Amino acid sequence: MAEVSLRGIRKSYGNLEVVHGVDLDIASGEFVVFVGPSGCGKSTLLRMIAGLEPISGGEISIGGRVVNDVPSPQRGIAMVFQSYALYPHMSVYDNMAFGLKLAKTPKEEVDTRVREAARILQIEDYLDRMPKALSGGQRQRVAIGRAIVRNPQVFLFDEPLSNLDASLRAQTRIEIAKLHETLDATMIYVTHDQVEAMTLADRIVVLNAGRIEQVGTPLELYRNPVNTFVAGFIANQRMNFLDVTLDANRMLTNSPKLRQLIEGRAGVRTIGIRPEHVTLASPERADLTGTLAVIEQFGEYALAYVEIGTGDLMTIKLDGAPDLQLHQPIHMAIPSEALHLFDEAGRALR
Amino acid sequence: MKNQANPWLTSNLLVLGLGMLPAMLLVGALLYFTAWAFAFSFTDLALVGRKAVEWSWVGFENYERLFTRRGFLESLWTTVIFVFFSAIVGQSVLGFLLAAALRGSASSIRSVVEVCIMLGWLLPDIVAAFLWSATTNQTGLINQLIVVPLGFPPINLINDYALPVVTIANIWKGTAWSYLLFSAALDSISREVVEAAKVDGATPFQRIWLVMLPIIRPHIATNMLFITIWTFTYFPLIFAMTGGGPGTQTQTLAVYLYLQSFSRGNLGYGSAISVAMLVIVGVLSLFYLRLLREPK
Ligand SMILES: Nc1ncnc2c1ncn2[C@@H]1O[C@H](COP(=O)(O)OP(=O)(O)OP(=O)(O)O)[C@@H](O)[C@H]1O
Ligand SMILES: [Mg+2]
Numbered sequence: 161m162a163e164v165s166l167r168g169i170r171k172s173y174g175n176l177e178v179v180h181g182v183d184l185d186i187a188s189g190e191f192v193v194f195v196g197p198s199g200c201g202k203s204t205l206l207r208m209i210a211g212l213e214p215i216s217g218g219e220i221s222i223g224g225r226v227v228n229d230v231p232s233p234q235r236g237i238a239m240v241f242q243s244y245a246l247y248p249h250m251s252v253y254d255n256m257a258f259g260l261k262l263a264k265t266p267k268e269e270v271d272t273r274v275r276e277a278a279r280i281l282q283i284e285d286y287l288d289r290m291p292k293a294l295s296g297g298q299r300q301r302v303a304i305g306r307a308i309v310r311n312p313q314v315f316l317f318d319e320p321l322s323n324l325d326a327s328l329r330a331q332t333r334i335e336i337a338k339l340h341e342t343l344d345a346t347m348i349y350v351t352h353d354q355v356e357a358m359t360l361a362d363r364i365v366v367l368n369a370g371r372i373e374q375v376g377t378p379l380e381l382y383r384n385p386v387n388t389f390v391a392g393f394i395a396n397q398r399m400n401f402l403d404v405t406l407d408a409n410r411m412l413t414n415s416p417k418l419r420q421l422i423e424g425r426a427g428v429r430t431i432g433i434r435p436e437h438v439t440l441a442s443p444e445r446a447d448l449t450g451t452l453a454v455i456e457q458f459g460e461y462a463l464a465y466v467e468i469g470t471g472d473l474m475t476i477k478l479d480g481a482p483d484l485q486l487h488q489p490i491h492m493a494i495p496s497e498a499l500h501l502f503d504e505a506g507r508a509l510r
Numbered sequence: 511m512k513n514q515a516n517p518w519l520t521s522n523l524l525v526l527g528l529g530m531l532p533a534m535l536l537v538g539a540l541l542y543f544t545a546w547a548f549a550f551s552f553t554d555l556a557l558v559g560r561k562a563v564e565w566s567w568v569g570f571e572n573y574e575r576l577f578t579r580r581g582f583l584e585s586l587w588t589t590v591i592f593v594f595f596s597a598i599v600g601q602s603v604l605g606f607l608l609a610a611a612l613r614g615s616a617s618s619i620r621s622v623v624e625v626c627i628m629l630g631w632l633l634p635d636i637v638a639a640f641l642w643s644a645t646t647n648q649t650g651l652i653n654q655l656i657v658v659p660l661g662f663p664p665i666n667l668i669n670d671y672a673l674p675v676v677t678i679a680n681i682w683k684g685t686a687w688s689y690l691l692f693s694a695a696l697d698s699i700s701r702e703v704v705e706a707a708k709v710d711g712a713t714p715f716q717r718i719w720l721v722m723l724p725i726i727r728p729h730i731a732t733n734m735l736f737i738t739i740w741t742f743t744y745f746p747l748i749f750a751m752t753g754g755g756p757g758t759q760t761q762t763l764a765v766y767l768y769l770q771s772f773s774r775g776n777l778g779y780g781s782a783i784s785v786a787m788l789v790i791v792g793v794l795s796l797f798y799l800r801l802l803r804e805p806k
Binding site for chain 2: 210211212232233237238239241242243245246247248249258259262263306310
């Protein structure tokens with residue numbers, strides 16, 4: 161267990177700077193998730209912490225010790241790679257024992273630690289198999305096992321679940337959460353899947369184009385996104401953004417409640433409404449009215465895409481299996497406390 | 511079901527026969543020449559003279575001569591040394607080291623080195639032989655540029671150190687193949703696997719020895735197979751540089767075979783030598799093919 165701190169971390173490839181000064185403090189034992197769109201620098205940041213990528217600027221410390229020039233094996237980290245990165249020519253046992261053997265750990269201790277990790281991950285039966293003879297999920301466990309035996313202070317995961325199918329991903333996600341509970345180690349986890357981020361993280365770090373957009377607990381990010389990027393990123397269904405300056409947006413300005421809200425605040429440019437916060441209402445109580453363009457039924461809930469005269473479709477999430485007809489009017493109520501207001505630059509107004 | 515892929519071809523036996531003709535001719539020719547060499551290795555056929563027409567069967571006499579007369583065993587030994595140092599040690603190791611070293615380096619450096627070693631490979635053997643002879647003889651470039659300016663008397667390298675010079679020339683000529691093969695093999699290793707080894711605490715040497723080499727073991731075996739066979743039967747460069755001399759110092763089996771068959775005219779004996787070479791290369795190939803297999 162150790163805390164990790166990043167001070168003004170920069171990374172350039174030649175003249176191209178891809179990480180522009182990241183400051184972050186990760187507490188000991190915390191589970192931190194880096195999320196962001198593809199190419200935003202998540203992996204680069206993680207690889208710099210791992211010592212696989214030289215740092216162009218700033219300072220990384222692990223457990224209070226600056227590790228900028230410390231080689232990876234001595235940083236007290238273990239990394240789980242997206243492609244599992246198992247040694248194809250070694251058995252599962254040897255894969256897990258490799259690091260310990262290199263460190264000249266006594267044979268009995270290697271054996272104890274490998275078997276202990278195998279027990280935790282329930283891969284004891286495969287110890288003699290070659291990686292080729294394992295399924296994707298089993299390989300991922302071996303990769304995690306290889307990290308566990310190193311007994312690291314900090315675990316680093318780079319999109320460890322992205323090569324698994326949906327059900328296995330959900331299952332492994334839960335196992336990783338349990339693992340964090342059991343090992344009580346600091347974990348840094350990279351993903352571009354916001355579900356993984358929401359469910360696993362103590363704190364989420366939202367990255368965009370090499371910068372941190374916001375850091376906070378999953379609920380903080382869900383409730384109080386600081387800008388449209390975070391608001392759009394953190395959610396199962398993407399937030400609806402309505403541009404209030406568009407004159408075509410008659411539907412919107414026809415709503416007295418929304419209009420009052422907008423006019424009450426200077427500088428509002430965009431309104432954000434989460435699909436799950438919209439409910440159906442009677443015509444006279446509606447804040448917003450549109451016509452149903454598409455409906456997707458999931459049984460447990462339905463997503464309705466409503467034409468509200470802005471060009472974009474507004475998504476609303478309705479419980480159960482609502483019986484709605486296409487091209488019929490939809491009357492929607494929007495609680496004002498569920499509205500997010502953003503200014504010209506996309507920053508949240510409070 | 512089986513023949514659906516190309517019903518037109520298979521439904522017409524004549525077309526099928528015509529299509530297979532080139533392949534059958536080739537296989538036939540290969541069998542014919544091998545059988546010819548095998549058959550005449552039991553005769554005293556000569557290139558010229560009376561025995562060129564009135565040859566007779568001599569049983570295993572030619573094969574006995576392989577082991578009882580001077581020449582064959584010495585040449586075999588020379589060949590083994592030549593193959594070991596120029597192909598297995600020289601080309602393979604050098605090719606691998608170059609491939610490993612250039613993997614991470616800037617593409618400009620890589621291109622320059624690649625062009626240089628490809629030049630050696632692409633240059634015709636006879637031209638290469640001439641260049642090497644001219645460079646290493648008494649008045650050659652090495653003496654003029656290095657030995658004499660340092661105050662030593664000129665050395666006739668190609669005469670005094672014939673086998674080493676020929677070996678080095680062959681390394682220079684053949685490294686490109688191994689380099690290309692190993693480059694491709696190393697590129698196929700996942701970057702993350704190497705990084706995992708790095709995180710696990712492997713030194714650069716351990717990463718190569720314990721991770722990368724075992725992963726590309728099939729490529730190594732393939733490479734060994736090819737270059738051993740090629741070098742074992744390699745003829746033009748050595749013959750053009752030294753003609754097998756001085757004495758018999760650079761007389762590899764291929765050169766010995768040529769000299770026996772066409773200078774001495776002992777076609778029967780020459781055939782026996784070629785059959786023996788075939789057997790040796792065959793046994794080596796089996797050995798390498800075993801290496802190619804997955805370990806249990
Ligand atoms: N070796 C490199 N040379 C030049 N640019 C690079 C190199 N590696 C990464 N980059 C750039 O750095 C940026 C960040 O890359 P990174 O791999 O960290 O993205 P990521 O957030 O992990 O994306 P993904 O979700 O697709 O894995 C990208 O724009 C990428 O093009
Ligand atoms: Mg990545």
